[in-house]
Amino acid sequence: MRPSGSVTAVGIGPGSPEHITPAARQALESADVIIGYHAYLHFIADIAPHVRRIGSGMRQEVERVRYAIQLAQHGNRVALVSGGDAGIYGMAGLLLEMLHAQRLSEIPVHIIPGISALNAAAALLGAPLMTDFAVISLSDYLVARETILHRVEAAAQADLVLCLYNPKSSRRREVFDQVCELLRHYRAPETPVGVVRAAYRPDQQVTLTTLERLSDVPVDMHTLVIVGNRSTYVHDNRMVTPRGYAEHRNLNESRME
Ligand code: SAH
Numbered sequence: 001m002r003p004s005g006s007v008t009a010v011g012i013g014p015g016s017p018e019h020i021t022p023a024a025r026q027a028l029e030s031a032d033v034i035i036g037y038h039a040y041l042h043f044i045a046d047i048a049p050h051v052r053r054i055g056s057g058m059r060q061e062v063e064r065v066r067y068a069i070q071l072a073q074h075g076n077r078v079a080l081v082s083g084g085d086a087g088i089y090g091m092a093g094l095l096l097e098m099l100h101a102q103r104l105s106e107i108p109v110h111i112i113p114g115i116s117a118l119n120a121a122a123a124l125l126g127a128p129l130m131t132d133f134a135v136i137s138l139s140d141y142l143v144a145r146e147t148i149l150h151r152v153e154a155a156a157q158a159d160l161v162l163c164l165y166n167p168k169s170s171r172r173r174e175v176f177d178q179v180c181e182l183l184r185h186y187r188a189p190e191t192p193v194g195v196v197r198a199a200y201r202p203d204q205q206v207t208l209t210t211l212e213r214l215s216d217v218p219v220d221m222h223t224l225v226i227v228g229n230r231s232t233y234v235h236d237n238r239m240v241t242p243r244g245y246a247e248h249r250n251l252n253e254s255r256m257e
Pocket residue numbers: 014015082083084085086087088089090115116117118120121164165166167196197198199200201220221222223224225
């Protein structure tokens with residue numbers, strides 16, 4: 001192995017150039033090869049156009065990491081791209097797991113954080129994540145459905161705001177319906193729910209609804225769903241979960257205290 005090879009897991013944010021961090025941009029520009037899911041490579045088409053790109057399909061994550069490791073072993077600086085943040089349902093964990101399994105601790109690894117879908121969706125909705133929240137993926141590709149439902153139920157019981165990643169795909173609709181059903185046992189029908197599709201992409205859609213009406217809103221694999229807790233409310237089209245200041249301070253006093 002030439003000593004210069006490395007793998008950098010790069011989170012490129014939700015999909016717009018303004019939301020790629022300077023550190024992520026720098027990692028892409030200094031790479032010899034950029035590897036990623038086709039759709040994500042499309043979002044960074046204008047960045048580092050001189051750098052060789054290798055795109056692959058969905059569910060090809062293991063193959064992608066294997067290839068990245070091989071290229072690094074041959075002396076290449078590889079940027080392994082994830083949408084959002086590389087460490088939130090992204091490539092960083094799989095990269096570390098595979099290096100560990102293959103006992104390849106000599107390969108330098110860097111992980112560049114990115115703006116995750118939850119940051120992007122929360123900003124578009126208002127401030128729904130001001131207090132404790134849980135993040136759950138509804139994809140039952142790698143996690144058993146019972147486990148997903150159990151985690152949703154535990155979070156619902158604990159009155160956590162919920163961020164639901166991978167809510168639905170064309171092949172997989174039932175988990176989402178089961179989760180909605182479950183949430184209705186623990187939360188009032190008027191609980192605010194934010195549905196953000198394609199955040200910060202040209203086809204972005206932001207919808208504020210309620211738990212009761214959630215099934216009327218189109219939800220797909222490009223969507224993040226944020227379900228409020230008992231205190232979440234909507235004012236002026238913004239979803240807010242109070243952190244608790246109002247219980248300690250007078251928020252309607254405009255003069256300096
Ligand atoms: N690493 C990514 C998540 C990958 S899992 C991150 O940190 O954001 C893929 C899921 O993320 C999608 O099914 C969707 O639920 C969510 N997601 C990713 N980008 C999104 C965007 N721009 N708008 C809305 N949801 C998004």
